[in-house]
Amino acid sequence: MRAGYFFVGPSKHAAIKVCAWTKKALIGGGECYKHAFYGIRSWRCLQLAAGMYCDNSCPHCWRETSFLGKTWQGAADSPSEIIDSAIEAQRHLLNGFAGNPKADVSRLEEAQAPLHVAISLMGEPTLYPRLSELIKEIRDRKMTSFVVSNGLHPEVLRLLKEEHALPTQLYLSLNAWDAASFAKASGNLSSSAWLAFLESIAEMKRLQGQTRTVLRMTLAKGFNFGRAKEYSEIIKASGCDYCEVKAWMALGSSRERLGVQAMPSHQEITVFAAELASQTGYLYSVEHIPSRVVLLCRDAEAARQRLLFS
């Protein structure tokens, strides 16, 4: 275990970590914003990393990124081995709740059989060479999936589509509005990175209606907060079903990099989200105050469909 990560599978390149919201949901401490927005049952969620690799090193990432490799190295375990091992590890890590007087017994029982896999714990999932198989494995087990990508691998998005392996909800992280701001927000100085990201935005548009698509903005003051007009153009170009407008939270190692004063208040986020809504025509739908996040829905139909997972 490293920083709460529990490595799983034969080669131990994948990892899980019991999400703080999973724990809270088991003891009556509330649920995550994806519960409020989409109906995800936080206590039945498996937070997974396929591998410890990412081509970015975003200053706002609250996870420890110094040990991440840039490209995939070594073996790639089979998705079934990863999921079997991940579920076993999650059960093991939740064992302690059995003796907790605050634990909700029926939720704890349900938590033994996760319903949802959030491939968003750490690293860039599109670097895992067997991502389409992993998504299909999750689907075959009657579970749902989130894939959260940095948008640098549009060819993988195309592959997922061709191989009928789209996740239940596909995310791109939107933290910049042009090449210079992308280099700053991602720590990636490659001249092709911004173009690859824009290509992913175009892919997202092509996926409209084939899976649920989401842009997630993580905003820090003095860093990437503001520029509603430029962000709105990208949101409209993606045609995403949902846009999560979220404050960067001063957590983990990112706190030293950005400083606590960079954390927007919930009110600042609501004002900015309203501005984005007015510029894009998206609907300002729901907010989650503890996570300082607002959900914009593309239209009334997307708003009606949002609680898919409940």
Ligand code: SF4
């Ligand atoms: S959806 Fe995300 S925040 Fe919610 S319980 Fe799962 S990993 Fe945690």
